[in-house]
Amino acid sequence: MNTFRIFPFLLAILPACVSADPASPSAKPDAPPAVKNALLPSQQAFLNLPEERRKEFGKQLGEAQRLFQQKRIFETFDALDKADAVFPDSHESSNMRGACYVEIRNFDKAAAAFNKALLLSPDNPSINFNIGEVLFVTKKWQEAHDLFGKLLQDLPKGNIPLARLVEFKMLLCKKKLGLKDGAIALAEKYDMDDDSPFYCYAHAAIAYDNKDLTKAEELLAMASRIFKNPDALSSWQDTLVEYGYIKSFYGGELKDE
Secondary structure, X not given: OOOOOOOOXXXXXXXXXXXXXXXXXXXXXXXXXXXXXXXXXXXXXXHOOOHHHHHHXXXXXXXXXXXXXXXXXXXXXXXXXXXXXXXXXXXXXXXXXXXXXXXXXXXXXXXXXXXXXXXXXXXXXHHHHHHHHHHHHOOOHHHHHHHHHHHHHHOOOOOHHHHHHHHHHHHHHHHHOOOHHHHHHHHOOOOOOOOXXXXXXXXXXXXXXXXXXXXXXXXXXXXXXXXXXXXXXXXXXXXXXXHOHHHHHOOOOOOOO
């Protein structure tokens, strides 16, 4: 069963990543030169398409998004193929294609799709996060740690939910890299008053390491009581599954560090 949480649109964490029109809403074909010059080359190329083709692309991309949300992955591929037949250089389409490959656990093709998306939209936080996730789930701990660290510096200051999730993943990478003191220090960075599940999940990870499964269970249950919306915890929960902790939470053995 797939448990890897990817962010083709970063859902509610990073708004406005994907739209039916890859260009900025204000950057229409008759926009002032200063606005046009601020566009990525692929966005300008999209604006140069006839209006009917732009609408067709938006229709197919929107359909792909709808199908992806319903986990109809192979139908999503079909919709993306139709979108790419209209305009092949959309970072949104490549990012979503990478997310589809993640769903079927083909991480090599996922990485290739995300890297293509990044070439089309350099330094895009959504795409960099997804690349970091692929590195994380394929156990490339140092590369994942370094990319998450860079992403943390590039994120908007107000994007606390994603920043905390990135820090949690960095904490787990530190543990795999043998940086136990750094992991513990990071776990203590925020207290329970922080507006994120970081405290509960970070300390649950420490409890798992100490073979204190009761405390880990209590901390995760506490997070569920505080953050009642399951969507607020799904990415955190999935991270523990990929790392190997949730299996122990349900009765299995902890994986060796």
